[in-house]
Amino acid sequence: MEIAQTIFGPVLGWCRSPFGKLTLLILAMLLFGTVGYWFFEHYPDGEVHDLFGALWWTVVTLTTVGYGDMVPGTTGGKIMGFFVMICGIGLVSTLTGNLASMLVERKARKRKGLLKVNQKNHVIIVGWNDFGLELIAALRDNGVLGTGDSSSESLALVNPLGPDERESIAFQLDMGDRLHFVWGNITQESVLQKARMDRAKVVYLLSQHEKQSPKDADQETLYAALAIRELAPQVPMYGEVALPENRKHLLRAGVNEILVRGQLASLILGLMGANPSMWTFLQEVLGMRGSNHMEFQQLSSEEQHLNWGELMTRFRRDGRLPLALCQVSKQLSLEDVLDESAALDQFILELFESSGQETRIGNTGPRVIANPPDTESLESYDAVLFLNPGATR
Secondary structure, rough: OOOHHHHHHHHHHHHOOHHHHHHHHHHHHHHHHHHHHHHHEEEOOOOOOOOHHHHHHHHHOOOHHHHHHHHOHHHHHHHHHHHHHHHHHHHHHHHHHHHHHHHHHHHHHHHHOOOOOOOOOOEEEOOOOOOHHHHHHHHHHOOOOOOOOOOOOOOEEEOOHHHHHHHHOOOOOOHHHHHHEEOOOOOHHHHHHHOOOOHHOOOEEOOHHHHOHHHHHHHHHHHHHHEEEHHHHOEEEEEEOOHHHHHHHHHHHOOOOOEOOOHHHHHHHHHHHHOHHHHHHHHOOOOOOOOOOOEEEOOOOOHHEEEEEHHHHHHHHOOEEEEEEOOOOOEEHHHHHOOOOHHHHHHHHHHHHHHHOOEEEEOOOOOOOOOOOOOEOOOOOOOOEEEOOOOOO
């Protein structure tokens, strides 16, 4: 009974809808007209010899196209044609109006953020503040969010903004159908599911501290992070917090990296006090004064057999300047930290397995070593950060 309800439930629901009833009525009229016309006009010397010909006449007549290639020759056929033409005017016009209304309503629901995002490999931003547009601009500049028309470069914004604010954001971004809104409380799983977190390329958490206290904003961000990590355990997630003491809570909730709001600005202001050229240098490196010179490149298997000094020599031939070595972040599980040969550790693992709970306990985060010694082996590293040659002025 439950299987039948699962299979036929949606079909029955569609049949009960106004559009479904109208579609069934048109199909019934096609069947009635086809069988009726064939019955009256089916004779050896007539125009109709099969049901397909009768169906062709019914469709042409019902849609009021009227090619005139087939006309009824009997009184019964003419009465049938009269009946089909009268019904066609009302049914087809109503169907066209319903289709237009559905398209308009769907577009309105999409702009209101009430539809599920049917995308994959898209970028999701959960929450919103005054720096949201700057984040999107940075994502475009660094290639995380492209400027093309492919669905892999779509953006989904999950937030409780009003219609006027959403319209303003859509106008400024000018992304067309590549921009999707999901409206609602960012801590509710039903809202987050509409954004298809499990299909996303990356998720960003923005602190909504402008409309509430920093403590409440961080708490909301924490709840959202826990829900997102439950829906998408493997998707990279980055965010910000308003209070420094809440950073560790977000990391425990599965956020890969956390930026404390205002902390970076404070550090840069301190560097500027020591030497004003430091800020100019950072602007140049990060692309704030033109193109971004910093890039990330995976190490080949051949390069992993080199040391830092040899890699430096190779890169300098092309004018590139290596800055740091990177280890890609890895998932940690209980198996990584517990000793299976120890009886107590083995007992803990068996408890987790028997209860069906995940043994994943978080992410190690990327490891970065800036300017290592020349003798540093690259065997345990995955990538290198380097600077491209800058334009002379």
